[in-house]
Amino acid sequence: xxxxxxxxxxxxxxxxxxxxxxxxxxxxxxxxxxxxxxxxxxxxxxxxxxxxxxxxxxxxxxxxxxxxxxxxxxxxxxxxxxxxxxxxxxxxxxxxxxxxxxxxxxxxxxxxxxxxxxxxxxxxxxxxxxx
Numbered sequence: 001x002x003x004x005x006x007x008x009x010x011x012x013x014x015x016x017x018x019x020x021x022x023x024x025x026x027x028x029x030x031x032x033x034x035x036x037x038x039x040x041x042x043x044x045x046x047x048x049x050x051x052x053x054x055x056x057x058x059x060x061x062x063x064x065x066x067x068x069x070x071x072x073x074x075x076x077x078x079x080x081x082x083x084x085x086x087x088x089x090x091x092x093x094x095x096x097x098x099x100x101x102x103x104x105x106x107x108x109x110x111x112x113x114x115x116x117x118x119x120x121x122x123x124x125x126x127x128x129x130x131x
Contacts, residue, residue, distance in 0.1 A: 002043050002121075010047045015057050023058060028065055028076055033108050040113060041068040044120045044127055071128045 007017050017039075024035045042064045051057045062078075069076035116127040123130070 003039055006043060006046050010050050011057050012051050012053055015054055020057075020061065023061060024065065027058075027062075027078055029079070030065075030076070034076075037072060037113065038065055038068040040117050041071060041127060044117055067126070071126070 004017065007015070007020065011020070020039070021032075021035050024030045024038060030038060042061070045060075045064055045067060047060060051060060065076050113127070116130045119125075119130045120127045
């Protein structure tokens with residue numbers, strides 16, 4: 001479908017849909033339903049051209065997750081599922097009072113979510129702007 005086409009055309013070689021889901025789980029602690037919601041939301045933010053590296057794709061996914069969190073009305077922060085050690089020299093986020101990402105309740109992607117995404121694509125708007 002739309003998501004598979006976007007991943008195949010816009011993500012760097014080797015970054016598959018399963019690796020994207022794994023990144024969302026390990027980096028943000030998103031469960032399968034929240035990951036699905038973020039991925040459906042990603043369709044409305046499709047990059048204009050193929051992303052050149054996995055790092056660039058991860059930065060784009062970070063923007064997608066932030067936008068999805070705003071749309072869904074939840075705070076999603078990095079650190080939910082990752083058990084990897086921090087990378088030397090990488091910025092460290094300040095402590096947050098937001099609930100841990102792993103504590104986010106799952107939310108099934110509804111038919112309304114799909115309709116909003118399709119309308120957003122058609123009208124070149126974000127799903128949150130579709131009433």
